[in-house]
C-alpha cells in the first residue's frame with residue numbers, strides 16, 4: 373500500500389480499463405480473492421488511521437464496493453473493534469463477489485445494524501465505487517450527510533461514493549482519506565476529485581502489472597537540473613513576452629520576471645502599451661523592446677499576458693515566426709474568435725514548431741465552442757479534444773491541471789492548491805513555460821515541468837505569507853526540468 377505524494381509518477385486507469393484489469397486479474401486467481409484482498413487492505417488502513425478507535429461504522433452499498441466493506445468489517449471485528457455495518461442493498465441482487473463476502477461476514481458474526489451508531493471514531497464509506505451511476509439518493513445520501521457533518525475521519529473505499537471515476541465529476545460524498553483499489557482512477561486527481569477524496573492511498577491488490585494501457589498519468593517530479601559549469605546565457609535560450617496592453621503592463625512583466633527567474637538566458641518584455649516605460653526598475657535584467665524589433669524565430673515567445681485587443685495585431689507574425697510559443701489568455705480569446713488565426717496556429721504543428729496553450733476552463737470552452745461547465749465535466753476529454761483540433765500541447769488549468777499533447781498519454785499534475793487562485797498567477801505560469809521552452813525542444817515536457825514547479829511553489833509557500841503573483845514570479849528558480857542542450 374502506498375500513500376500518493378506528489379513526486380512519483382503513477383499510471384491512472386479509467387472505469388473501462390479498471391474493469392478490464394479486474395476481469396483479467398480475477399481469471400488468474402481463486403474466486404473472490406480480489407475482494408478479500410481489498411477488504412483486508414481497507415481494514416489495515418482503517419486501523420492505521422485510527423489505531424485507538426473503538427467503534428468503526430462501515431456504510432455498505434448495493435454492489436461490490438459494499439462487498440469490500442463486509443470483508444473489512446470481518447477483519448476489524450476479529451481485531452477487537454466494534455465494527456458496525458449498515459447496508460443498503462438487496463441480497464437477491466448482490467453481485468457474486470459481494471454476496472460471498474456478505475456470507476463470510478455473517479459466518480464471522482458480523483451483524484448488519486438497522487441504523488448507523490450514535491457515535492463512531494472512524495467511518496468507512498463503502499457505499500459506491502466504480503458503479504456509481506447517479507447522485508446518491510435516500511439512505512445513501514443520508515449516510516453521506518451524517519459522515520460529512522462529523523469531524524471524525526472518513527475512509528472512502530476505492531472512490532468517494534458518487535465521484536465519477538473518469539472525470540472527477542458527480543456529487544460525491546466527502547472523505548478525509550481514500551484507498552484506491554487495484555487501480556488509481558483519474559477522477560481522483562482532477563475537477564472535484566481532490567476535494568472529495570482527501571489524502572489518497574493505493575493498494576494494487578497484488579496485481580503489479582495491469583493488463584491495460586493507462587488512460588493518463590499522474591505526473592511525477594521532473595528531474596533536477598544540473599547546469600554545466602561551461603555554459604553561458606546562450607545555452608539557456610531567449611524568451612520574449614508579448615502582452616501588456618494599456619493598463620495591463622503588469623501581466624507581461626510578471627510573465628517576463630517568471631521567465632527570467634525560471635532560468636532563461638535573456639528575457640525581452642514587449643509591452644503593447646505604446647506609452648509603457650522603457651525600463652523595469654524592479655527587474656533591471658529585463659530588456660523592454662518592441663516585439664517587431666526582435667527575431668522571434670530564435671526565441672520562445674509567451675503571448676497573451678494582458679495583451680487585451682492589442683494582441684490581435686501581433687498574433688499573425690508571432691504565430692508564423694516564433695520558434696516556440698506559449699499562448700495564454702487574450703491570445704487564446706483572439707484565436708477562438710478568428711478562423712484565420714486558428715489556421716496559422718494549426719500550421720505551426722505541420723512545421724513542427726512547439727506550441728503550448730494554457731487555457732483556463734472558460735478559455736478552453738471558447739476554443740471548443742462550448743461552456744466552461746462542459747469543459748469541467750470532462751477535463752481530460754476537453755484536453756484531448758483541443759489537441760486533436762489544434763495540434764498543440766494543451767495545459768488545461770484548474771484543480772488537477774491536465775497536460776495533453778499530440779501522441780502523448782495525458783498527464784494530471786499533482787501539485788498546486790487554491791492559493792494559486794489569484795490574479796497574475798496564470799501569467800507567471802506562461803512565463804515559466806516559456807523559460808522551459810527556451811531551453812528544451814519538447815513542448816509537452818516543457819509544459820509538464822513548468823506546471824509541476826508552479827504548483828510545487830504554492831504547496832511549499834509559507835503559511836502566513838500572502839501568495840501574490842509577483843512574489844511567486846520571484847520565487848521561481850531553475851531547479852527542475854531537463855538539461856539544456858549545449
Ligand SMILES: NC(=O)C1=CN([C@@H]2O[C@H](COP(=O)(O)OP(=O)(O)OC[C@H]3O[C@@H](n4cnc5c(N)ncnc54)[C@H](O)[C@@H]3O)[C@@H](O)[C@H]2O)[C@@H](O)CC1
Nearest residue numbers: 406407410435436437500501502503504505506507508530
Ligand atoms: N469484483 C471484484 O473483484 C472487485 C471489486 N472491487 C470493488 O467493486 C467496486 C465496483 O463494484 P460494482 O461494479 O458492483 O459497483 P458499485 O459497488 O459502485 O455499485 C453498483 C451498484 O450500485 C447501484 N447504484 C449506482 N448508483 C447508485 C446510487 N446513486 N444510489 C444507489 N445505488 C446506486 C447500481 O445500480 C449497482 O447496483 C469497485 O469500486 C471496488 O470497490 C474491488 O473489491 C476489487 C475487486
Ligand SMILES: [K+]
Nearest residue numbers: 497500529531
Ligand atoms: K466508496
